[in-house]
Amino acid sequence: MTPAGHRLLQLCSLTLAAGAVGLLALAACGSAPAPDHAAHSGMPAMPAMPAMPGMPGMEQSGTATPGTAPSGMPGMAGMTTDEGLTAQRDGYRLDSPATELPAGVPVSYPFTITGPDGRPVTDFAEVQTEKLHFYAIRADLTGYQHLHPTMAADGTWTADPSALTPGDWRLYASFTPNTGPRQGKEFVLGRTVTVPGAAAAVPLPAVGDSATVDGWTATVQGELTAGKAGPLTVTISRDGRPVTDLQPYLASYAHLSAFHQGDQALAHLHPITPVAGDHGGPTLTFYALLGRPGNWRVFLQFRTAGQVHTAELTLHVA
Known part of the structure; x- marks a missing residue:
């Protein structure tokens, strides 16, 4: 083989290797090229990775996209960010x-x-x-x-x-x-x-990790960063004792609405905790994706003995 042929062979090998790396990277991001692009690269099409389960408002690229409802995990459908x-x-x-x-x-x-x-x-x-x-x-x-x-x-x-x-x-x-x-x-x-009328603005309550309503206390754990989905754990107790008789509310054990201070962007979440009759609690796990930094007013709704309770607290997102 001539020197020019050797150089051509090396160039083709490098091109194919780069194409493989690119396809793998795209697949890891959940956005593989379309089949016609793959055909032009000389390699078979790589299947797209499914959207990461439990990450509300995320498409396969992993970025927050308002109006996107994820699928693939019970209790996760219908969760959005900054809407x-x-x-x-x-x-x-x-x-x-x-x-x-x-x-x-x-x-x-x-x-x-x-x-x-x-x-x-x-x-x-x-x-x-x-x-x-x-x-x-x-x-x-x-x-x-x-x-x-x-x-x-x-x-x-x-x-x-x-x-x-x-x-x-x-x-x-x-x-x-x-x-x-x-x-x-x-x-x-x-x-x-x-x-219409004289409006008296109410200052936003201070940031805190717990709230009590009707004798039930909801405690929230988790550090949230704007634009990044992360776990948020809610524990329900009464008189210091864990609650284990939460009833389904809207097909899950809780409904969480969060509103951003300033522009009133809305995010609503449901726990991924599976529903098993009237035996929910004491711990519920959410995957929260809040797209803006700052303070958010959170309203956590849950049901016990046929009554819906709404706990209110302020969370800070870094």
Whole structure:
């Protein structure tokens, strides 16, 4: 073989080796090249790694992606990060004629979810036993409400929050289309309304790792870093004794909503702890992915003896 041939052979070997390394790196990130790219490299296609289980709001690349619902682990579907800051995404829109609601009285908030075709969506997947989850919170992160509204045949939803105090409120709709171009993708869209009157802002409570409600104490352990999924452990106790009779609530033993101080970004999580009848607790494990540093107001909901309790605490994300 001529010297030029030797050099060509060496170059081809290096190219193939580099292609193999590149494919392995992409596969490790969960984003292997498409089959036509693989064919051009001269190697068989490498299958994409599945999304890391238990990492809410993460696609296969491992980066936080609002509106992404992971799969593959019970209790993990429907968990998102930093949502509700816009009324429209990917052609889906939260519409409502109401921009102002009265203070101090029960109200009704009508709204529709409009799809990419411009028509109200009427087919929604059931997520955590409901087809739509509705949240309301005031700008100072007080007055939290988590509701499950009803939908009319024409696609009009009606949420009935309890009496609202004066101030600016953000309202969120969490849903997953059951058909259409984004079938199976979770969305959390939000709009603001004004409740007229003199608004007295409440300072955010200090950061702490435990809260007591109705005699039950929830203690949270875990160090969170913005944009990185990590374990968060919640322990439920009563009078210093571990609680082992938690009942399922929305198909899991707890529901955690977290709102970012400042922009009111919403993240909602469910524990990965398997459900086994009315025998939950005392420890529940979440994988939390909060995309912004700073303080988050957390609302942990759990059920005992048929009653839902909501523990409130402030967590800091580095």
